[in-house]
Amino acid sequence: MAVFEKIRENKHEFVAFGWKDKVKAIIAIHSTKLGPACGGIRMWNYPSEEEALEDVLRLSLAMTLKNAAAGLNLGGGKCVVIGDPAKDKSEQLLLALGDFVQSLGGTYITAEDIGITSEDLAIISRRTNYVVGLPPSFGGMGDCSPYTALGVFHSIKTAIEYLYGSSSLEGKTVAVQGLGKVGFSLAQLLLEEKARVIGCDIVEERCKLAREMGVEIVSPEEILFFPCDVLSPCARGGIINEKTIPQLKCKIICGGANNQLEKDEDIKLLERMGILYIPDFIANAGGIISLSVEMEGDFTPEKAKEKVKGIRERVRELLTIHKEKKVSTLEAALEMAYARLEGE
Ligand code: NAD
Numbered sequence: 001m002a003v004f005e006k007i008r009e010n011k012h013e014f015v016a017f018g019w020k021d022k023v024k025a026i027i028a029i030h031s032t033k034l035g036p037a038c039g040g041i042r043m044w045n046y047p048s049e050e051e052a053l054e055d056v057l058r059l060s061l062a063m064t065l066k067n068a069a070a071g072l073n074l075g076g077g078k079c080v081v082i083g084d085p086a087k088d089k090s091e092q093l094l095l096a097l098g099d100f101v102q103s104l105g106g107t108y109i110t111a112e113d114i115g116i117t118s119e120d121l122a123i124i125s126r127r128t129n130y131v132v133g134l135p136p137s138f139g140g141m142g143d144c145s146p147y148t149a150l151g152v153f154h155s156i157k158t159a160i161e162y163l164y165g166s167s168s169l170e171g172k173t174v175a176v177q178g179l180g181k182v183g184f185s186l187a188q189l190l191l192e193e194k195a196r197v198i199g200c201d202i203v204e205e206r207c208k209l210a211r212e213m214g215v216e217i218v219s220p221e222e223i224l225f226f227p228c229d230v231l232s233p234c235a236r237g238g239i240i241n242e243k244t245i246p247q248l249k250c251k252i253i254c255g256g257a258n259n260q261l262e263k264d265e266d267i268k269l270l271e272r273m274g275i276l277y278i279p280d281f282i283a284n285a286g287g288i289i290s291l292s293v294e295m296e297g298d299f300t301p302e303k304a305k306e307k308v309k310g311i312r313e314r315v316r317e318l319l320t321i322h323k324e325k326k327v328s329t330l331e332a333a334l335e336m337a338y339a340r341l342e343g344e
Helices: 002-010 049-069 091-102 118-124 145-164 181-192 204-213 266-272 286-296 301-309 311-325 329-341
Strands: 014-020 023-031 037-044 075-082 108-112 173-177 196-200 230-233
Touching: 014 049, 014 091, 023 037, 023 049, 023 091, 037 049, 037 286, 049 075, 049 286, 049 329, 075 091, 075 108, 091 118, 108 118, 108 286, 145 181, 145 230, 145 286, 145 301, 145 311, 173 181, 181 196, 181 204, 196 204, 266 329, 286 301, 301 311, 311 329
Parallel strands: 037 075, 037 108, 173 196, 173 230
Antiparallel strands: 014 023, 023 075
16 A cells, blocks of 8 residues: 555554544654654544545644754654544543643654644643644743744845845745645734735735735735745645646745645756755754754743744855755755654
């Protein structure tokens, strides 16, 4: 079966199935080489159990790369729950998830992701100690999305500096796809630095709030192909592919969404178009970096912001590798992650 091939190929350490009562959850631990595996819980109405398994395998591998490249002493893991968060999420389910996480004895530390909020984590934490990103009233830092946005913002500025010789955003146009938690905070930061921000969302209320702040709204069909300096995907993955790439009119792609390239090979098409791609697992590490500050204890927003600023150095490093070794930015980012994993 293809899925067993994938586990072998990517060398996942451990996959656990939490099939109990009405709960269908899977935890995949890709690597604990650098520390306990850390990654959020995603609750999604997966069309099949196979698709949920494929997703958790892919996401946990991405967490290994993200945590390693970010210089964190954390491994990569993820949990997926099959179900519609709007209909199927209940206290009973969250408590069962807490038991499931606890049963792994700290090999896996959980956090929020799509479909799971920090309030849900507070319920999960009644059954397990291995949770980060709890609401401030529970001693945690709460939603880490503003730090993800901050990391993307630093990455955009560093990429602009590389291409134009100055990191100033004045007169630069950034197109943000998705004005949710990450996209909206990012738009705010960009506007503060006088960038022209174009945005879109499929939810009208999100567009309205962004428009009031100064974002120029276009339709979801237009955003990817809007002429701009930076395209910032902050909605979903797989949107950079052989169909969309020939129509792109940006110079840089740098955003918060996970797995923006449909396939790794798509980087070659981007290079041929002269588009500089900052790999997502480097640019969107701000959230996990801020959570690592919470794990160290004594969280303050200032400490987290300072640590997230380190993403600038990592983007500079990957651009140096890209330039000097004449490899793609994706290869450069993977080289950085594997150098840490292989102890170089
Ligand atoms: P979110 O759900 O708050 O925001 C996503 C927004 O995108 C929503 O407002 C949604 O309506 C919109 N959207 C969905 N499809 C769209 C489309 N086709 N066109 C335009 N808008 C569309 O999620 P988020 O927390 O902001 O995360 C955004 C992305 O960043 C996700 O891919 C997530 O996995 C990734 N990410 C988030 C974090 C974090 O800290 N939240 C960290 C790392 C990666």
